[in-house]
Amino acid sequence: MTLRARPLGIEGAYLLPYEVFDDERGLFATPLQGAELRRVSGHGLFPVVQTSYSVSRRGVVRGVHYTQAPPGMAKYVHCPRGRALDIAVDLRVGSPTFRRHESVVLEPAAPVALYLPVGVGHLFVSLEDDTIVTYSLSVEYDPRNERALHPLDPDLGLPLPEDVTPILSERDRAAPGLAQVMEEGGLPDHRTCVELEEALWRQGTPV
Numbered sequence: 001m002t003l004r005a006r007p008l009g010i011e012g013a014y015l016l017p018y019e020v021f022d023d024e025r026g027l028f029a030t031p032l033q034g035a036e037l038r039r040v041s042g043h044g045l046f047p048v049v050q051t052s053y054s055v056s057r058r059g060v061v062r063g064v065h066y067t068q069a070p071p072g073m074a075k076y077v078h079c080p081r082g083r084a085l086d087i088a089v090d091l092r093v094g095s096p097t098f099r100r101h102e103s104v105v106l107e108p109a110a111p112v113a114l115y116l117p118v119g120v121g122h123l124f125v126s127l128e129d130d131t132i133v134t135y136s137l138s139v140e141y142d143p144r145n146e147r148a149l150h151p152l153d154p155d156l157g158l159p160l161p162e163d164v165t166p167i168l169s170e171r172d173r174a175a176p177g178l179a180q181v182m183e184e185g186g187l188p189d190h191r192t193c194v195e196l197e198e199a200l201w202r203q204g205t206p207v
Helices: 034-041 178-183 190-203
Strands: 014-017 019-023 026-030 050-056 061-067 075-081 084-090 101-106 112-116 120-126 131-137 146-148
Touching: 014 034, 061 084, 075 084, 075 101, 075 120, 084 112, 084 131, 101 112
Parallel strands: none
Antiparallel strands: 014 112, 019 026, 050 131, 061 120, 061 146, 075 112, 075 131, 084 101, 084 120
16 A cells, blocks of 8 residues: 555544555455554444445535434545545534544545544535445434535535536535534534544444
8 A cells, every 4th residue: 555544634534545456357445454544543443334325426515414423423435436525524512623624535546535533524526427435334324313514604614626516405505504503502512422432442343
């Protein structure tokens, strides 16, 4: 592996390059290598209870999505086809990196995955038609626990590409802005998120 796993600028979030072997038959990829995750983070992966994937046309924006904590949700994300601009934003009130965002291009040509901790919001923009983004999740999706922020909210200031016309779901178009959600107390608490995630690590792959 040429690149090395490293922390992102959001506490508890990591970028993890992975190996792809390409020959005349096609390719074989290893999106998760536990040793690299443990080396950079000091812990293994959470117990995966759900895997999902999306297929998106160019311009589709999915997010900003996060999960009420508890139960909270940690994610492991990668892009096996197409190209996506993936953005994580720290929504944990009290976090030392609260409101900070990080953007990473996910694509098979430069294969990297993202580990996103409990309480971190997630968004991606599809940069090509038929882009696939896969998710490994620490809890099963339950719409009663899911929350959203408007991706174009200027208070978030997310770096959506200017050459892409955003295509949003009805849910995301109707999502509130950061100021409203903060006023209503709707963001997750940092300490609670850390405790929830530490409990996940104890259930997952040992260090």
